[in-house]
Amino acid sequence: MWVVDEGRLEHIAIGAGILGTGGGGNPYYGKLHARRLVRDGAVIEVVPPDEVPDDALVVSVGTMGAPTVGVERIGRGDEPLVALRALEHHLGRKATHIIPSEIGGGNSTKPMVIAAMAGLPVVDGDAMGRAFPELQMDTFSIYGVPITPAALADIYHNVTLFPYLKDALTLERYARAVTIQMGGSAGYAFPGMSGAEMKRTAIPLTLTLADEIGRTVISARSEHTDPVQRVLDVTGGRALFTGKVTDVQRRMAAGFARGSLEIEGTGDSRGMTMGIDFQNENLIARTGNEIIAVVPDLICIVDQETAEPVTTEVLRYGLRVAVIGIPAPEMLKTPEALAVVGPAAFGYPEVEYRPLPGVYGQGATT
Amino acid sequence: MWVVDEGRLEHIAIGAGILGTGGGGNPYYGKLHARRLVRDGAVIEVVPPDEVPDDALVVSVGTMGAPTVGVERIGRGDEPLVALRALEHHLGRKATHIIPSEIGGGNSTKPMVIAAMAGLPVVDGDAMGRAFPELQMDTFSIYGVPITPAALADIYHNVTLFPYLKDALTLERYARAVTIQMGGSAGYAFPGMSGAEMKRTAIPLTLTLADEIGRTVISARSEHTDPVQRVLDVTGGRALFTGKVTDVQRRMAAGFARGSLEIEGTGDSRGMTMGIDFQNENLIARTGNEIIAVVPDLICIVDQETAEPVTTEVLRYGLRVAVIGIPAPEMLKTPEALAVVGPAAFGYPEVEYRPLPGVYGQGATT
Numbered sequence: 001m002w003v004v005d006e007g008r009l010e011h012i013a014i015g016a017g018i019l020g021t022g023g024g025g026n027p028y029y030g031k032l033h034a035r036r037l038v039r040d041g042a043v044i045e046v047v048p049p050d051e052v053p054d055d056a057l058v059v060s061v062g063t064m065g066a067p068t069v070g071v072e073r074i075g076r077g078d079e080p081l082v083a084l085r086a087l088e089h090h091l092g093r094k095a096t097h098i099i100p101s102e103i104g105g106g107n108s109t110k111p112m113v114i115a116a117m118a119g120l121p122v123v124d125g126d127a128m129g130r131a132f133p134e135l136q137m138d139t140f141s142i143y144g145v146p147i148t149p150a151a152l153a154d155i156y157h158n159v160t161l162f163p164y165l166k167d168a169l170t171l172e173r174y175a176r177a178v179t180i181q182m183g184g185s186a187g188y189a190f191p192g193m194s195g196a197e198m199k200r201t202a203i204p205l206t207l208t209l210a211d212e213i214g215r216t217v218i219s220a221r222s223e224h225t226d227p228v229q230r231v232l233d234v235t236g237g238r239a240l241f242t243g244k245v246t247d248v249q250r251r252m253a254a255g256f257a258r259g260s261l262e263i264e265g266t267g268d269s270r271g272m273t274m275g276i277d278f279q280n281e282n283l284i285a286r287t288g289n290e291i292i293a294v295v296p297d298l299i300c301i302v303d304q305e306t307a308e309p310v311t312t313e314v315l316r317y318g319l320r321v322a323v324i325g326i327p328a329p330e331m332l333k334t335p336e337a338l339a340v341v342g343p344a345a346f347g348y349p350e351v352e353y354r355p356l357p358g359v360y361g362q363g364a365t366t
Numbered sequence: 367m368w369v370v371d372e373g374r375l376e377h378i379a380i381g382a383g384i385l386g387t388g389g390g391g392n393p394y395y396g397k398l399h400a401r402r403l404v405r406d407g408a409v410i411e412v413v414p415p416d417e418v419p420d421d422a423l424v425v426s427v428g429t430m431g432a433p434t435v436g437v438e439r440i441g442r443g444d445e446p447l448v449a450l451r452a453l454e455h456h457l458g459r460k461a462t463h464i465i466p467s468e469i470g471g472g473n474s475t476k477p478m479v480i481a482a483m484a485g486l487p488v489v490d491g492d493a494m495g496r497a498f499p500e501l502q503m504d505t506f507s508i509y510g511v512p513i514t515p516a517a518l519a520d521i522y523h524n525v526t527l528f529p530y531l532k533d534a535l536t537l538e539r540y541a542r543a544v545t546i547q548m549g550g551s552a553g554y555a556f557p558g559m560s561g562a563e564m565k566r567t568a569i570p571l572t573l574t575l576a577d578e579i580g581r582t583v584i585s586a587r588s589e590h591t592d593p594v595q596r597v598l599d600v601t602g603g604r605a606l607f608t609g610k611v612t613d614v615q616r617r618m619a620a621g622f623a624r625g626s627l628e629i630e631g632t633g634d635s636r637g638m639t640m641g642i643d644f645q646n647e648n649l650i651a652r653t654g655n656e657i658i659a660v661v662p663d664l665i666c667i668v669d670q671e672t673a674e675p676v677t678t679e680v681l682r683y684g685l686r687v688a689v690i691g692i693p694a695p696e697m698l699k700t701p702e703a704l705a706v707v708g709p710a711a712f713g714y715p716e717v718e719y720r721p722l723p724g725v726y727g728q729g730a731t732t
Contacts, residue, residue: 086529090456158536160544161527163452170524177543178526 001051002208004044004112004122009035011214016108017309018213018231018324019206021298023257023281024105024131025063026311033077034112042116046124049204052097056195058123059084059095060140061114062107064152064175065185066257066280075155079187080114082153086161087189090149099123099198101138103206104131104281104298105311110187125202129329129360130298133256133280135175136168137341139331140191143201147171150190154182162190176254203329209235209361217307227307228322236362237326240285240292241274242267242304245319250312256280257312263321274323276301278312283346285323294348296333296341297356298326327358367417368574370410370478370488375401377580382474383675384579384597384690385572387664389623389647390471390497391429392677399443400478408482412490415570418463422561424489425450425461426506427480428473430518430541431551432623432646441521445553446480448519452527453555456515465489465564467504469572470497470647471677491568495695495726496664499622499646501541502534503707505697506557509567513537516556520548528556542620569695575601575727583673593673594688602728603692606651606658607640608633608670611685616678622646623678629687640689642667644678649712651689660714662699662707663722664692695726 004012013027020027038044052058061080088094098115100107103126115122127138141147147168152160152175160178165171171190179186193201216234220227232238243263250259258279265272274292276285282299285292293299301310304320332341333355343351370378379393386393404410418424427446454460464481466473469492481488493504507513513534518526518541526544531537537556545552559567582600586593598604609629616625624645631638640658642651648665651658659665667676670686698707699721709717 089529090527156532156536158531158540159529160540161456161529163455163525163527165524166522170522173547174524174526174544177547178540181539181543 001045001047004034004038004046006035006038008211009038009109011211011218012108012207013214014217014309015210015213016103016105017311018300018302019103019129019210019298020105020131020309020311021281021300022278022312023133024102024107027106027109029074030106030109030113034109034116037113037116044112044116045121046207047121048124049199049202052123052195052198054194054196056096057093057192058097058099058195058198059087059189059192060099060101060127061187061189062101062110063185064135064188065179066252073183073185075185075187077113078117079153079155080110080189081117082157082159083151083187083189084114084118086151086153086159087149087192090161090163091192095120095192097121097123099202100126100207101140102126102128102131103210104128107131108207108210122207123198123202124207125204126206127202129203129206129332131281132341135172139201139203139337140193141168142337142340145191145193145197145201147191149192150175150188152178152182152186152188154186158182203331209364212364221306228302228304228324231302231307231324234363235326236358236360237298237324238356238358239322240325241265241287241323242269243274243321245315245317245321248315248317261315263323279346280312284343284348284351291351293325293356294343294351294353295346296328296337298328300324300326325356327356327360329360368412370400370404370412372401372404374577375404375475377577377584378474378573379580380583380675381576381579382469382471383677384666384668385469385576385664386471386497386675386677387647387666388644388678389499390468390473393472393475395440396472396475396479400475400482403479403482410478410482411487412573413487414490415565415568418489418561418564420560420562422462423459423558424463424465424561424564425453425555425558426465426467426493427553427555428467428476429551430501430554431545432618439549439551441551441553443479444483445519445521446476446555447483448523448525449517449553449555450480450484452517452519452525453515453558456527456529457558461486461558463487463489465568466492466573467506468492468494468497469576470494474573474576488573489564489568490573491570492572493568495569495572495698497647498707501538505569505703506559506567507534508703508706511557511559511563511567513557515558516541516554518544518548518552518554520552524548569697575730578730587672594668594670594690597668597673597690600729601692602724602726603664603690604722604724605688606691607631607653607689608635609640609687611681611683611687614681614683627681629689645712646678650709650714650717657717659691659722660709660717660719661712662694662703664694666690666692691722693722693724693726
């Protein structure tokens, strides 16, 4: 067990930003909110999955919607708590633990806000090891945790509960439609699962990984060593490309930020151009016709100098960036996982998934 | 109290078709389903509002969506029952009575199906006295019955529950978005209200009115008297126009059937053309620039010879029709009601509501 103090919040926000692979929303607001609660005396405990009792009620909470909306429309912060209360009312039982469903982006820090508000511990793990744009793209549902009951709430505390839906894709469609009506962003609480189900399906220790990534970036900056190299060391990733952003195409479609960007190579990448497509998150990186990396592997864009994560919504002409490829967690590479989070699931049926070499989070101390 | 037998089902289907003002969906499927249940021994009791105890739990059930979808995609028929069970689970209490929310169209007969399945009596009344395209357009919400909790279910028994929404317009937006995902048609259960709330807000005895309209039409047909005139006598309506349908423009937009039609006059209407706009239901009838009738007054299109109702989804070139105008129930003419169901609410801010003379249902014997 460890406690999330202000320093850890800073680390996690940076680490989660990098693991967000361009999406997942910015961890910044959640960090500020959690910091306020910690300063006011809240104690946010993080427990490893294997310390959670089998009969616990673990609920995943966070915010869904397009990150580009989250930047311009700041929520109250308690939307997921309202959703959690609706889920508890339906189940007739109180949650015992909170777990992030995605460690990448804003849904890393928001569960801490809810944990602080509800007085519950946070499980050190998640269901993506990164960020993904759609609800069904998580190891909970890929490995058989029922997706309902599920709850959504908006800033007016309007609540939508799905007592039963036949599968996660149906939840994605129904919840996405409601989220759009909720203004493009909604707090969620789902799935609720037993401790045993969580231990079988969660990707463990990813909060610790995010914390370590952030810690090493911050220390590299103060020690004037190369923070990007340090990120590679901790994450098990590799440098894919270095250059200047020369074009960003971005549009809102069906509640998602979709688009593509182009990076003109500098340094070792001079003379080449990398193109990256995204749907909230970065999906595929190509130089010319060659595919350099593709989902579920993590394609992370960071500032060349500071390793500060560059998310989809802040991409703009002229940014000097490094593109990092991190091998996906093994739980995302099984056939059942690739059917949901592989290239075909994102509209690239012709692309074969060839995993980046290495092991996710290999350099982390845990 | 009266019991819905097969004959009454035939009457109500015709009466509800006429009161549907072109929309509300066809009562035909619900009639067939209810008839099957009655033949199998179900007893559907209809009780007048003033016989319902103040502490009853009265729940409105039916189907929402575009009538054009309902014609091509036949539901299971138990969708509203699944929604009702979800509502009851949330409330922790069983319903005691069913009430239609709209007497016009399919939501007249579907509540009888659910009443038969659930073994509950049906209240003789509704919240529109006709049909309207949107959820907030009902006397329950106009006169202050909380719109949530509310439940929807689809043919796969996927369920969506809205435990709390701030107002009926929000429910309209959220539930419409889910209904579209549900394939354009969903069973609903809302609002749940006390007997006292129902008695304060329902338009009473409209099932009896539908029954009487249908009875008089059927007897006129067999007696070779003019069924259209008999409808006018019973409803308090007047003949607005007679002619042949010469043009129908229809499109699906945001889950609604929207469009317009033109009727070339014959008989007393010779030399004139009537144009009617609809959004599921007929909204406004004009000859040239003159407004002949407008919502909330009922603009009903029936077959010239048989008085069979002609609904939006079966409108086609060549039909010989009579257009009937029926004055709206008084509860739809108050300032608070006109704000929700008057011309401006349907996109005609420049049109002043000038009520048709007469009294809704004046010629009915009750």
